[in-house]
Amino acid sequence: MTKVLVVTSGKGGVGKTTTTAAMGAALAQAGEKVVVVDFDVGLRNLDLVLGAERRVVFDLINVVHGVAKLPQALIRDKRLENLWLLPASQTKDKDALTEDGVGRVIHELRKTFDWVICDSPAGIERGAMLAMRYADEAIIVTNPEVSSVRDSDRIIGMLDSKTERAENGERVAKHILITRYDAGRAARGEMLSIEDVLEILATPLLGIVPESQDVLRASNVGCPVTLNSPASAPARAYHDAMRRLLGEEVEMQIPTERKGLMNLLLGRRAA
Amino acid sequence: MSVLRLFTGRAASAPVARERLQILLAHERSLRGQPDLLMQLREEILAVVSRHVLLDPDKVIVRMDRGKHVSTLEVDIELPNGADRAFASAG
Ligand SMILES: Nc1ncnc2c1ncn2[C@@H]1O[C@H](COP(=O)(O)OP(=O)(O)OP(=O)(O)O)[C@@H](O)[C@H]1O
Ligand SMILES: [Mg+2]
Numbered sequence: 001m002t003k004v005l006v007v008t009s010g011k012g013g014v015g016k017t018t019t020t021a022a023m024g025a026a027l028a029q030a031g032e033k034v035v036v037v038d039f040d041v042g043l044r045n046l047d048l049v050l051g052a053e054r055r056v057v058f059d060l061i062n063v064v065h066g067v068a069k070l071p072q073a074l075i076r077d078k079r080l081e082n083l084w085l086l087p088a089s090q091t092k093d094k095d096a097l098t099e100d101g102v103g104r105v106i107h108e109l110r111k112t113f114d115w116v117i118c119d120s121p122a123g124i125e126r127g128a129m130l131a132m133r134y135a136d137e138a139i140i141v142t143n144p145e146v147s148s149v150r151d152s153d154r155i156i157g158m159l160d161s162k163t164e165r166a167e168n169g170e171r172v173a174k175h176i177l178i179t180r181y182d183a184g185r186a187a188r189g190e191m192l193s194i195e196d197v198l199e200i201l202a203t204p205l206l207g208i209v210p211e212s213q214d215v216l217r218a219s220n221v222g223c224p225v226t227l228n229s230p231a232s233a234p235a236r237a238y239h240d241a242m243r244r245l246l247g248e249e250v251e252m253q254i255p256t257e258r259k260g261l262m263n264l265l266l267g268r269r270a271a
Numbered sequence: 272m273s274v275l276r277l278f279t280g281r282a283a284s285a286p287v288a289r290e291r292l293q294i295l296l297a298h299e300r301s302l303r304g305q306p307d308l309l310m311q312l313r314e315e316i317l318a319v320v321s322r323h324v325l326l327d328p329d330k331v332i333v334r335m336d337r338g339k340h341v342s343t344l345e346v347d348i349e350l351p352n353g354a355d356r357a358f359a360s361a362g
Pocket of ligand 1: 016019211213219
């Protein structure tokens, strides 16, 4: 049965789009048929992170408004045949998306895909609301830092009250994904610990993605990090998170960089 | 305490962050679902006071401060000059 998964956070810039691309690619590699939907109307970026920016013709709003049919707007990934993208539009009209319109598109997507992953815009306004509206599950992307944790708490409250599931008396399955984790700063007590974040948010942990240059490198070349550098620490973290999402038991660990001596001496690796 | 902290002499800030978050979120969660409580209080206080003195609605501030053990409700109403006399004659 299809799962509609929203990737959300409240706070901006915490790694939602990176996570949508990485999890989408990881699930597709595992044989699931996946569509990633960009809800960040006016600020679309998922196309860029996936390297599909030059192939966008129609978008989510065109489909909602009946200007284009869904199959015309869907873009198939060039590397993964199981991965599709439904881009956002660049128009800034916030009211371009309606609840009914989004509902119809999600309903259509459910017929074809195993996973519909919705990349939420930042904030707690209409756009974020519509992205989570029809979700069965949610990944709450959180950085171990006070404002991000506070916003995650707000978003958890919304998932429990404003989604269609919540209104029907059902639950949205919620998972915390900690990203941009810096083990060194955590050890020095400069960053909230994972235990702190989980205790405060009282929501199960899906994974821990370390802060890493590989993420930036992957988005520079328009390729999900799980595909661009599969052995890197963030890619392994996303891969583990994907397996947990599929119900597998995977031991929780914080992947670390495996640097060779030369890399240590040079202090970095070439892309 | 880590060895590093012995050298730098700086206390870890994460425990402070954790404590502040816990207090803040307990407060914010308690307000969820009834987010308009303060607005409602403000409206009603404004209505009562306006029956006796003319005042600028923008100068009525109602603030709730929730502590660990007690909470305080702070009502700050700025009255225009001469309003105290209106009070005296009303009373
Ligand atoms: N694990 C990581 N390590 C290093 N950089 C990261 C990591 N995750 C995300 N970033 C970087 O942080 C920035 C923001 O990431 P991203 O666009 O995924 O966030 P977002 O939550 O989608 O932002 P917005 O709220 O604007 O949509 C990007 O430059 C991205 O490359
Ligand atoms: Mg984004």
